[in-house]
Amino acid sequence: TTVEGDGPRRKMIWQMPGAQVLLCNYEVVVRDFQTMLEHCDNPQVTSRDGLGRIVKRTGDRNGSESNGGVASLDSPLPKFDLVVLDEAQRIKNRDSVTSKTARAIPRKRSLCLTGTPIENRAEEMYSLFEFMGVIPPHATPDVRQLSKLSEVHILRRTKDLVMKDMPPRLDRDEIIELSPAQQHAYRTAEKDGVIQLNEMGDSITVQHVFELVMRLKQIANYDPLTGESAKLDRLVADMEEISASGGKAILFSQWTRTIDWLAERTTQFGRLVYHGGVPTKKREPILDQFKHDPNAHLLLMSYGTGAVGLNLQFAGYVFLYDRWWNPAVEDQAINRAHRIGCKSQVIVSKFICKDTIEERIDLVLRQKRELFRRVLGEGDNENESLSLSAGEIFGLFDLKKRTSKGGTTSIGPSQPGQDAA
Secondary structure, eight states: OBOOSSHHHHHHHHTOTTOSOOBOOHHHHHHHHHHHHHTOOOTTTTOOSSSSSOOOOSOOTTSOOOTTTOOGGGOSSOOEEEEEETTGGGGOSTTSHHHHHHHHSOEEEEEEOOSOSOSSOGGGHHHHHHHTTSSOTTOOOOHHHHHHHHHHHOOOOOHHHHOTTSOOEEEEEEEEOOOHHHHHHHHHHHHHHHHHHHHTGGGOOHHHHHHHHHHHHHHHHOOTTTOOOHHHHHHHHHHHHHHHTTOOEEEEESBHHHHHHHHTTOGGGTOEEESTTSOHHHHHHHHHHHHHOTTOOEEEEEHHHHSSSOOOTTOOEEEESSOOSOHHHHHHHHTTTSSTTOOSOEEEEEEEETTSHHHHHHHHHHHHHHHHHHHHOSSOOTTOOOOEEHHHHHHTTTOOOOOSTTOOOEESOSSOOSOBO
């Protein structure tokens, strides 16, 4: 039974005696949990704990806390035999409303489903293990202990184990030197930008550094004044070979502006454009044309619209024209082509400009992948989600992280939402 409808209907569904399985999203359970507690007569439900009038952070009848410090004794929900959290990374922050509400649901057993158990830090697994009752409230196991807990309590189903007969995915980093005009624009922007950041002193925030990173990444794509682009030269050379053999390629960029710029310069490959600016009703015809038109060799896509939900396994080549902040998003994009049904190997080319911010970001992301493997073990790790932290983005320019005046703890979204301009 799906928990939906207006408030009174949802309340009735929660308490429905004949319902065997209840389905709802996180927003519904948080909202309804709060609403029902606000009308609860139990005098214990009075203290505020980040959830409005949800719980009293006192001991239970035996004088000890349960469910992560949230007294399930006062829950307005029935006691469930099993609570399953899909996309369980939603509770990664122990102090969030969603996490506290999940821990407050009365239950006998708990199960978490997630492809991204770690998004930024290994510590994010604390909340998942606490929800499952694996560790006591407020426990902080180190990486070695987390690794041991993962071996016992996590069942991983990786693509390299499940789909052994799939054609291979071949990744290659294409290290590219900036054109002369790009080098001049890049060095000038970097020098001036770092000087400005240092002059800001303690008023600097991660957002200020992030803006410089974005500006440098865009110059690495192409020089806005001259239009010179070493990446475009490499792309054209590769696409000439691909199109000559009748192949098809998908190119991903985080900027719609870059995609539109490329579209004007790759018409010889029958290029098609698919990003957030394309009307929804036109998107399916574009994908159909890419699949069936023998002259359509290149599909230009944004991470925001092309990273999930599309099946393009007939494309044998993928280009990451610029890098996303999170390797999980890149892997999701690549898996539009490398998935069940692909008939041949998929060649993935990641464009990285030499001696630029792109090399530094790539190094940090590689280190984060290694952290993921240390905690969860070996595997294809295609679903790991590891964004850059505020300290790491400052470190890209050897800047010392200031106080958190900006209120931001990571650079870039962990998942692509709206397309960047």
